[in-house]
Amino acid sequence: MRPGAEPKDGDIVRAVLAGEPERYAVLVNRYRDRYARYAARMLGSADAAEDAVQDAFVRAYDQLAQCQQPDNFVGWFFLILRNRCFAERRRSRAEAPLEAADSVAAADRTDGGAETAERRRALQLALMELTPDQREVFVLKHVEGLSYGQIAERLSTSIPSLKMRMHRAYDRLREQLREHT
Amino acid sequence: MSGYDFHPLVKQLLDGDLTLADLPVELRAEGEEALRLLTAVDRRPVELPAVTQRVMQTLASRPAPAAPLPPVPAWKRVMQPREIRLRIRPWILAPALAIAAALMLWIWPATLATPKPPSLVTVRFVLVAPDAREVSLAGTFNQWDAHATPLVRTGSTGVWTATLTLPAGQHQYAFVVDGERWVPDPGAPAVDDGFGRRNSVLTL
Numbered sequence: 001m002r003p004g005a006e007p008k009d010g011d012i013v014r015a016v017l018a019g020e021p022e023r024y025a026v027l028v029n030r031y032r033d034r035y036a037r038y039a040a041r042m043l044g045s046a047d048a049a050e051d052a053v054q055d056a057f058v059r060a061y062d063q064l065a066q067c068q069q070p071d072n073f074v075g076w077f078f079l080i081l082r083n084r085c086f087a088e089r090r091r092s093r094a095e096a097p098l099e100a101a102d103s104v105a106a107a108d109r110t111d112g113g114a115e116t117a118e119r120r121r122a123l124q125l126a127l128m129e130l131t132p133d134q135r136e137v138f139v140l141k142h143v144e145g146l147s148y149g150q151i152a153e154r155l156s157t158s159i160p161s162l163k164m165r166m167h168r169a170y171d172r173l174r175e176q177l178r179e180h181t
Numbered sequence: 182m183s184g185y186d187f188h189p190l191v192k193q194l195l196d197g198d199l200t201l202a203d204l205p206v207e208l209r210a211e212g213e214e215a216l217r218l219l220t221a222v223d224r225r226p227v228e229l230p231a232v233t234q235r236v237m238q239t240l241a242s243r244p245a246p247a248a249p250l251p252p253v254p255a256w257k258r259v260m261q262p263r264e265i266r267l268r269i270r271p272w273i274l275a276p277a278l279a280i281a282a283a284l285m286l287w288i289w290p291a292t293l294a295t296p297k298p299p300s301l302v303t304v305r306f307v308l309v310a311p312d313a314r315e316v317s318l319a320g321t322f323n324q325w326d327a328h329a330t331p332l333v334r335t336g337s338t339g340v341w342t343a344t345l346t347l348p349a350g351q352h353q354y355a356f357v358v359d360g361e362r363w364v365p366d367p368g369a370p371a372v373d374d375g376f377g378r379r380n381s382v383l384t385l
Contacts, residue, residue, distance in 0.1 A: 016245075016246065017246055017247070019245060021240060021245045021246075022237075024236075024237070024240065025233055025236075025237050028232060028233045028236050028237070029233050032229050032232040032233060033226065033227065033228050033229060036226075036227040036228065036229045037224075037225075037226055037227040039227075040227045041223070046227055049227060049229070050229050050231070050232060053229055053232055054229075054232050054235050054236055054239075057232070057236045058236060058239050058240065058243075061236075061240055061243070061246060062243065062246065063246070064246040065246050065247055116221075119220070119221035120221050120222075120223045122221065123218065123221040123222065123223070124223065142219060142222045143222055143223070143224055145224075148196075163196070166192075166196070167187075167189075167192045170187050170191075170192055170195055170215070170218075171185055171186045171187060173218060174185045174186075174187060174214075174215075174218070175185035177218065178185060
């Protein structure tokens, strides 16, 4: 490694496994925000996203020896976070989604005006009414900006299957937005 | 299917595969409604600056993850002794013993039968050694005794012969020329005797 170059994920994973646990902070700093938005939109709350990302990093650390491809730590970490988000939604399904959507929208009252904030809030509420599978494909495509091909690769699924989920999501969102406006 | 379903072409518009201009005129309004939906998507980044400190604080009280042990080679897994515990109900042994007894009765007469004597085969050994003063045969059939089985010179042609009756099976042997030179049979296959010499092989 040349001086000043950023160490690769694989090098850090191997260093942690070799007895340098403090190096794990480099990975946390590197990826804590990359999927924070995904978690926030999946869970409907920045606070819930923070808990989920933190838990996912701790779980990844505990299972680090099982990371088959240390150079693709981030892909492996994403799957752990995704499982955490799905589990969280199952656990808190009974909780009122309105509160969660409020917390997402609350921060943007000063950014773009009340109308924008209200439309964002309405869409986030509608997103929370989708199944996690439907919500995830919507978030990855329209929030994270990934193509169907990239999503299919990340989730190890087919593009037609993703499109089917997404098209159902469009219909459900339209229904939710019409009913609540 | 509900009354709120977007037209399939509008879904393609949302997917980014079509533009509003690609839609038929009667679908433009539905297309505009769909695109308004996407303008409400919140793409602002979410930052979690406190996560690093919280994660590292949590990890401080946990054991360090250990590197995985190298995989054990398959042959070692096979050779490693391991304990096998069997739980057997006694009554299960009854049919097993009955089958074993039946097998014994079936096999017993065959094992008691008098073994047949091995069949015997008469073999003629020949070596051409015109300069030899004496030639003999040593092998598994005479405990490698170099003097036990002499060959006889036939006429003045230098051909030495011996005729033996041996049991069927495989035998190893060599000719011993003038009591000191061990010569494999040039007309038979040979194997290494493990001491640097070649023994001829005869299979009857």
